[in-house]
Amino acid sequence: MSQENPTRLELIGITKAYPGCVANDAVSLKVAAGEIHALLGENGAGKSTLMKMIYGVVKPDAGQVLWNNKEIAIEGPAQARALGMGMVFQHFSLFDTLTVTENIALYLSPAEYGSVSALRQRIVEVGEEYGLAINPDREVHTLSVGEQQRVEIIRCLLQDIQLLILDEPTAVLTPAEVAQLIDMLKQLARKGCSILFISHKLHEVNALCDRATILRGGKVTGSCIPSETSAGELAKLMLGDELVLDHDLPPGNAGATRLTLCDIEVRPTSQFAIHLHNINLELKAGEILGLAGVAGNGQDELVDLINGELKPDRGTLTLDDVALADCSIVARRRRGLGTVPADRVGRGSVASMSLTENQLLTGYVNHGVRHSLVNWAAVRQRAADIIGDYGVKATGPASMAGSLSGGNLQKFIIGREIEQQPKVLICFHPTWGVDVGAANHIHKELVALRDRGTAVLVISEDLDELYLLGDRLGALCGGRLSPVRPKAEVPLEQLGEWMAGAFGNAQEEVAHAH
Amino acid sequence: MRIEKRLQPSQTMVYLSPILALVLTVFAGGLLFAALGHPPLESLAIFFIEPLRDTYGWSELAVKVTPLLLCATGLTLCFKAKIWNIGAEGQFVFAALIGGAVSLQLTEVQGFWVLPVILLSGALAGMAWAGIAALLLTHFNTNEILTTIMLNYIAVNLLLWGVHGPLKDPAGFNFPESALFAEHTLLPLLSFDYRVTVALFIALFMVVVIWVLLARSLLGFQLRVLGENRNAARFAGFNSRAIIWFLLLFSGAMAGLAAISETNGPVGQLIPTLSLGYGYAAIIVVFMGRMHPLGIVLASMLLGLTYLGGEMAQIDLGLPKSITGLFQGMLLFFLLGCDLLIHYRLVLKERAFGVATT
Numbered sequence: 001m002s003q004e005n006p007t008r009l010e011l012i013g014i015t016k017a018y019p020g021c022v023a024n025d026a027v028s029l030k031v032a033a034g035e036i037h038a039l040l041g042e043n044g045a046g047k048s049t050l051m052k053m054i055y056g057v058v059k060p061d062a063g064q065v066l067w068n069n070k071e072i073a074i075e076g077p078a079q080a081r082a083l084g085m086g087m088v089f090q091h092f093s094l095f096d097t098l099t100v101t102e103n104i105a106l107y108l109s110p111a112e113y114g115s116v117s118a119l120r121q122r123i124v125e126v127g128e129e130y131g132l133a134i135n136p137d138r139e140v141h142t143l144s145v146g147e148q149q150r151v152e153i154i155r156c157l158l159q160d161i162q163l164l165i166l167d168e169p170t171a172v173l174t175p176a177e178v179a180q181l182i183d184m185l186k187q188l189a190r191k192g193c194s195i196l197f198i199s200h201k202l203h204e205v206n207a208l209c210d211r212a213t214i215l216r217g218g219k220v221t222g223s224c225i226p227s228e229t230s231a232g233e234l235a236k237l238m239l240g241d242e243l244v245l246d247h248d249l250p251p252g253n254a255g256a257t258r259l260t261l262c263d264i265e266v267r268p269t270s271q272f273a274i275h276l277h278n279i280n281l282e283l284k285a286g287e288i289l290g291l292a293g294v295a296g297n298g299q300d301e302l303v304d305l306i307n308g309e310l311k312p313d314r315g316t317l318t319l320d321d322v323a324l325a326d327c328s329i330v331a332r333r334r335r336g337l338g339t340v341p342a343d344r345v346g347r348g349s350v351a352s353m354s355l356t357e358n359q360l361l362t363g364y365v366n367h368g369v370r371h372s373l374v375n376w377a378a379v380r381q382r383a384a385d386i387i388g389d390y391g392v393k394a395t396g397p398a399s400m401a402g403s404l405s406g407g408n409l410q411k412f413i414i415g416r417e418i419e420q421q422p423k424v425l426i427c428f429h430p431t432w433g434v435d436v437g438a439a440n441h442i443h444k445e446l447v448a449l450r451d452r453g454t455a456v457l458v459i460s461e462d463l464d465e466l467y468l469l470g471d472r473l474g475a476l477c478g479g480r481l482s483p484v485r486p487k488a489e490v491p492l493e494q495l496g497e498w499m500a501g502a503f504g505n506a507q508e509e510v511a512h513a514h
Numbered sequence: 515m516r517i518e519k520r521l522q523p524s525q526t527m528v529y530l531s532p533i534l535a536l537v538l539t540v541f542a543g544g545l546l547f548a549a550l551g552h553p554p555l556e557s558l559a560i561f562f563i564e565p566l567r568d569t570y571g572w573s574e575l576a577v578k579v580t581p582l583l584l585c586a587t588g589l590t591l592c593f594k595a596k597i598w599n600i601g602a603e604g605q606f607v608f609a610a611l612i613g614g615a616v617s618l619q620l621t622e623v624q625g626f627w628v629l630p631v632i633l634l635s636g637a638l639a640g641m642a643w644a645g646i647a648a649l650l651l652t653h654f655n656t657n658e659i660l661t662t663i664m665l666n667y668i669a670v671n672l673l674l675w676g677v678h679g680p681l682k683d684p685a686g687f688n689f690p691e692s693a694l695f696a697e698h699t700l701l702p703l704l705s706f707d708y709r710v711t712v713a714l715f716i717a718l719f720m721v722v723v724i725w726v727l728l729a730r731s732l733l734g735f736q737l738r739v740l741g742e743n744r745n746a747a748r749f750a751g752f753n754s755r756a757i758i759w760f761l762l763l764f765s766g767a768m769a770g771l772a773a774i775s776e777t778n779g780p781v782g783q784l785i786p787t788l789s790l791g792y793g794y795a796a797i798i799v800v801f802m803g804r805m806h807p808l809g810i811v812l813a814s815m816l817l818g819l820t821y822l823g824g825e826m827a828q829i830d831l832g833l834p835k836s837i838t839g840l841f842q843g844m845l846l847f848f849l850l851g852c853d854l855l856i857h858y859r860l861v862l863k864e865r866a867f868g869v870a871t872t
Contacts, residue, residue, distance in 0.1 A: 350739055
């Protein structure tokens with residue numbers, strides 16, 4: 001490595017468009033030798049697409065890539081590897097039934113590793129050098145997720161590596177493993193290897209990275225030195241430019257408590273699930289409570305818990321003073337709990353069925369069914385009413401849900417839930433990927449619903465939306481809930497800190513799952 | 515020439531595909547006959563037309579349609595929910611064994627309740643056999659395709675044990691067959707000239723039942739959602755476990771009734787080769803019939819014809835009876851191939867720029 005840290009990788013005006021969306025719009029960024037560079041952004045900001053273009057998996061439509069100050073066109077991962085790049089994907093590409101050595105041998109050409117026994121020796125050496133202890137003879141299915149990640153990293157390190165790309169490497173690790181990984185990456189950087197680190201966990205970026213580039217909607221919205229930037233500012237760069245606080249919508253009048261969550265704990269049921277700790281929440285009639293948080297901090301688990309798909313390991317849920325613990329999903333709906341899921345195509349609707357049938361999907365609980373026979377005329381009529389009343393652009397109730405645009409389908413789903421006159425409505429990402437017109441419409445409907453006395457919980461990554469709708473605000477981080485305070489008492493900086501996990505007693509543990 | 519994904523699945527192809535598959539099967543069948551040294555057109559006529567020359571032929575078709583249609587009604591519901599019950603065959607055979615044993619027990623007993631008890635015993639036996647797969651699926655998440663296939667082999671061996679052992683006719687010269695069932699344990703014939711029994715009406719009635727269930731009931735809607743999007747079914751609070759139990763038990767019961775329609779109908783005793791693969795052929799019936807009640811009626815007639823045609827080919831052409839299986843296999847093979855065209859289309863030539871293709 002030469003002195004003065006030369007530029008290792010430079011991107012100029014990289015653009016990539018897919019049908020219907022621009023994943024990267026004129027993205028430029030610079031990584032110096034030995035630098036740990038974070039790429040921050042919410043889900044769908046274009047981080048992964050950018051990484052794939054650097055590693056040659058996807059070709060950019062426009063823009064230049066400079067590698068050690070020479071312009072290059074990367075034809076594929078093989079070429080990227082030959083140049084000295086390595087990438088660890090979020091989902092590992094390992095064969096479960098092969099050993100560690102065999103997996104790595106598959107990835108390299110025989111010329112690169114010589115003999116299998118020599119390769120085995122190299123794996124042990126590299127593992128010791130970087131503190132990535134691994135038994136090269138174990139079969140991959142016997143390894144923990146953290147160990148599997150080590151295999152992926154080791155196979156990048158076997159070559160003369162100059163740039164290591166990691167796509168959300170900490171998402172699957174325990175806190176101890178995260179600390180180990182961070183040490184290892186710092187050691188690697190000291191030897192001159194540049195590291196591109198994709199994350200949406202602000203505290204890790206603060207702990208590890210020299211520089212950060214922030215993407216939002218495919219564009220670079222800022223670049224900063226994390227150690228000199230507050231979590232609040234980072235969150236702001238990630239989630240919203242200049243927040244335009246819109247006070248057009250009148251505040252709500254909170255009434256009696258409707259939904260109560262008391263000391264809830266939910267242990268993770270899978271590798272990727274978040275552990276919910278000590279959730280205490282009161283949702284009142286006639287208010288909208290807004291919960292902020294970066295994706296993957298327990299929002300999915302919280303929604304599943306309230307909807308009844310997840311059972312709490314500890315704590316109680318009550319709706320209008322009735323305990324919900326033993327209530328099925330249907331029983332909860334009968335009691336007046338409505339839910340709008342985040343994944344409107346995967347869960348909230350059936351793409352291959354008509355809007356009439358999709359209305360029945362949750363509407364059957366209190367409408368259109370007698371003696372377990374469906375009154376299709378009534379169901380169709382209500383679907384038609386929703387299409388009309390909520391401004392859904394569709395040819396009619398017979399349209400397939402899958403043929404609607406995201407915004408129109410979302411309007412339909414929200415209409416479907418509101419028409420059931422819920423006492424409590426949980427809205428997860430109510431306007432994610434929805435155009436401005438549809439979003440405004442949805443916001444007005446939610447406020448109108450609140451004014452009719454429904455308790456509304458809005459969980460969103462869109463801070464504009466939360467400040468617009470919420471009467472009280474809070475945030476989720478690492479499966480813990482921040483304090484919940486009236487909107488006027490929560491400035492943006494405060495919310496940003498909560499989103500980064502800085503809220504009182506939860507701070508001493510790294511706010512992280514598992 | 516290349517294959518290109520359609521923007522939307524083609525509804526036309528959904529209905530055209532079985533017809534196309536039939537045409538291709540007839541064509542390939544002709545080639546097969548020619549290769550075996552028989553005149554293709556005449557042989558095809560013997561296979562597909564000769565069996566239906568007279569009323570008796572049509573009545574024989576109804577005899578074959580009865581068990582096929584009964585099995586297919588249960589499978590239609592299962593497959594709509596994407597529960598791949600391949601075990602109608604085993605449920606059929608096990609129900610035949612139990613129903614046969616009950617029938618033999620009732621040889622000396624008279625009463626209006628005898629036939630209902632036999633039918634019920636068959637249905638319950640089919641349910642019990644399907645229930646094993648349901649239990650394994652709902653409690654241990656075992657793949658139902660594998661368990662139902664394995665249960666088929668177990669059931670066949672149980673039947674063999676039965677006819678070689680406890681159920682063997684004492685006066686049967688040691689043949690592995692049960693005694694002939696008593697007259698009053700047999701299903702009533704519709705006419706003394708033909709072998710068709712009242713079971714045909716049970717089958718047609720069950721077709722109406724599943725039609726109403728699919729089109730009008732909440733359960734029918736829920737099982738369709740389960741088949742299309744399990745996450746949505748879970749989110750909406752459908753009891754998937756209960757639905758899966760219902761589906762497997764119902765199809766088990768239908769296979770059980772199909773078994774009684776054979777043992778206590780045209781066959782009249784337990785024999786080792788009782789099922790001619792009706793449980794498997796019913797799978798083809800459901801796919802050919804596009805999982806629609808009306809469709810499976812038509813498809814069961816086609817599949818029923820392959821049995822009659824196979825018998826004709828044995829008699830007139832001296833071909834082995836496995837010709838039936840060959841034609842059934844070709845039907846399924848070509849159907850699956852043609853179903854590709856529902857989601858994809860063939861583009862014969864690269865078109866010039868600017869020509870709109872829709």
